[in-house]
Amino acid sequence: MAAPLVSPSILSADFARLGEEVRAIDEAGADWIHVDVMDGHFVPNITIGPDVVKALRPHSAKTFDVHLMISPVDPYLEAFAGAGSDIITIHPEAGPHAHRTVQAIKALGKQAGISLNPATPAKMLDYLIEEIDLVLVMSVNPGFGGQSFISSQLRKIEAVRKMIDKTGRDIWLEVDGGVNPETARLCIEAGADVLVAGSATFKGGPECYAANIAALKGSG
Numbered sequence: 001m002a003a004p005l006v007s008p009s010i011l012s013a014d015f016a017r018l019g020e021e022v023r024a025i026d027e028a029g030a031d032w033i034h035v036d037v038m039d040g041h042f043v044p045n046i047t048i049g050p051d052v053v054k055a056l057r058p059h060s061a062k063t064f065d066v067h068l069m070i071s072p073v074d075p076y077l078e079a080f081a082g083a084g085s086d087i088i089t090i091h092p093e094a095g096p097h098a099h100r101t102v103q104a105i106k107a108l109g110k111q112a113g114i115s116l117n118p119a120t121p122a123k124m125l126d127y128l129i130e131e132i133d134l135v136l137v138m139s140v141n142p143g144f145g146g147q148s149f150i151s152s153q154l155r156k157i158e159a160v161r162k163m164i165d166k167t168g169r170d171i172w173l174e175v176d177g178g179v180n181p182e183t184a185r186l187c188i189e190a191g192a193d194v195l196v197a198g199s200a201t202f203k204g205g206p207e208c209y210a211a212n213i214a215a216l217k218g219s220g
Helices: 015-027 050-059 074-082 098-107 153-167 181-190 206-217
Strands: 005-008 032-038 063-069 087-090 111-116 134-138 172-176 194-197
Touching (some): 005 206, 015 206, 032 050, 063 194, 074 087, 087 134, 111 172, 153 172, 153 181, 181 194, 194 206
Parallel strands (some): 005 032, 134 172, 172 194
16 A cells, blocks of 8 residues: 655644744655645634745745635635645535636646535535545544544545546545544545644654654654
8 A cells, every 4th residue: 555645734833933844844754735724714713824825835845735714715716826835625615616616726727626524425526526636534623733533534535535436537535634643544544645634743843743754654
């Protein structure tokens, strides 16, 4: 089984040193950089906007994996694309026309992802799966870092994996929430190939980041 990609969530980084933190996880072996954008409306927390993404862009050439937990989402797509996002992931509940939103992301030259909250069924993807590049299964309710993994989402990961395989397309299957070396193994067995990890990556400070990422990949 191939080692998963690890996309550390900067939500758990030291916000006073964000540029340094991004450089540190890049050098420690992060495959992508996961940016959680929250608006205090769609989810109960406020994090960062496109100006911060733009400021961080020079600190890493890795894929910026930007998860927009904002509503309405459409008015901000262009700003986040222009700030340097490579993948823009949205929630189908964050606007009236998810298919149109996906089309708008692709028209901006970016890869498009759909995120499924714990109560959102895999079936939501039925008429979107052929258009997208990534599916993000939330294994916690979005809004805060440090939550415990919701084990029922393993069945959803398995269901989405089957949907992806049926298309014959290269679509990333990403999991975010409560991911640590133990739950990472379960996610990979269920079919995930990208792991988002905040607390599990950033614990212990920069001298621990490489070992933390290696542990998530199953080699630590």
